[in-house]
Amino acid sequence: MDMFVKKLFFLPIFCTYVTIFFVTYFINIQKGVLKLKHVIDRPPKSIVILSAILAVLILTIAALWMPRLLGENPYECTNFAMGSYVQQTVYGTQAQEAATAAVREISELENLISWRVEGSDVQKLNDHAGVDWLEIDERTFSILEQCLDVAQSSDGAFDPTIFPLSSLWDFGGENQHLPDAENIDIALQYVNYKDLRLDEEECSASLKYHYMGIDLGSVGKGAACDAAVGAYE
Numbered sequence: 445m446d447m448f449v450k451k452l453f454f455l456p457i458f459c460t461y462v463t464i465f466f467v468t469y470f471i472n473i474q475k476g477v478l479k480l481k482h483v484i485d486r487p488p489k490s491i492v493i494l495s496a497i498l499a500v501l502i503l504t505i506a507a508l509w510m511p512r513l514l515g516e517n518p519y520e521c522t523n524f525a526m527g528s529y530v531q532q533t534v535y536g537t538q539a540q541e542a543a544t545a546a547v548r549e550i551s552e553l554e555n556l557i558s559w560r561v562e563g564s565d566v567q568k569l570n571d572h573a574g575v576d577w578l579e580i581d582e583r584t585f586s587i588l589e590q591c592l593d594v595a596q597s598s599d600g601a602f603d604p605t606i607f608p609l610s611s612l613w614d615f616g617g618e619n620q621h622l623p624d625a626e627n628i629d630i631a632l633q634y635v636n637y638k639d640l641r642l643d644e645e646e647c648s649a650s651l652k653y654h655y656m657g658i659d660l661g662s663v664g665k666g667a668a669c670d671a672a673v674g675a676y677e
Contacts, residue, residue, distance in 0.1 A: 488677065511675050519543055524557065525550045526664050527616060534676070546672035553671050556584045557660045559607060562618075564647075566658050571605060574654035587660065587667050588640065596635035607657030608634040615661075 495559045519539035523530045530550060559566045565584040572578055580588075591604040608631040612623035623631075639652035650657070660667075 459637070460577045466554065485550035491498065523547050523550075526554050526668060527536075530674075531669070542676050543677035549671040549675045550668045553583060554664070556581050556589060557664055557667065559657065559659055566660060569649055569651060570657040573656040577641075577646070577648045577650040579646060582647060583671075585642065585644075587663065588649060588658075589642060590662060591660070592637060592640060592642065600637060601664070602658055603635055603637045604658050604660060604663075605635050605637050605640050605651070605656055607656060607659035608632075608662070610659045611657070 456643055504552065512621055518533045518535050520531070520533050521543050522529055524530065525547075530547070532543045532546060534540075534546075536542065554560050554565075556565050558564050561567060565578070565580040568578055569580070588604065591602070594602045595604060609628065612631055614620050634655045634657070636656075639656060640658065641650050641652060643649070
């Protein structure tokens with residue numbers, strides 16, 4: 445406890461010293477020899493701005509170092525999901541439980557929205573393209589709904605139904621290659637977010653035509669981060 449008190453006492457002294465040093469240095473550089481009374485009565489605008497920036501910087505450093513001063517060791521773990529390594533550094537009395545919950549949420553989400561996972565909502569929607577509607581998990585529905593909002597706002601610059609096109613490259617597969625222009629033109633005919641239909645009341649979705657497909661690779665990792673944050677909370 446004595447060591448903790450010493451550390452906690454040292455931090456504001458150090459921050460104050462750094463602030464005084466930089467402000468004094470800046471004053472001398474900009475004005476040469478400047479009377480202290482003038483600085484107090486009418487500080488130049490640039491000095492005020494610099495002081496505010498330094499204050500924010502010092503508070504940020506203090507916030508980052510506070511867990512260390514409290515002697516709190518983070519829980520760290522690395523897992524693999526969605527084709528990427530997921531590294532967590534979690535602080536708190538329930539850090540390990542929170543990290544474990546986050547991994548579980550990310551894994552569950554991957555099993556819902558990855559077209560690579562057999563039996564996932566997206567895989568089943570792709571298999572039933574042009575056939576019928578399918579009931580899907582609320583989490584999948586929410587992500588598809590957000591994707592359609594972005595697709596509409598961007599006038600199709602972003603399109604979640606890009607699977608017929610993206611699959612030509614076989615990203616992550618054993619036959620990765622550059623497709624020819626003819627196959628790209630054919631695949632583009634089946635990319636159209638307007639043909640991805642959602643029914644909020646039934647929590648269901650469908651792809652209007654055969655050969656269409658959904659690929660959420662562009663949003664999956666962001667959705668995974670949201671799921672992890674939800675688990676932390």
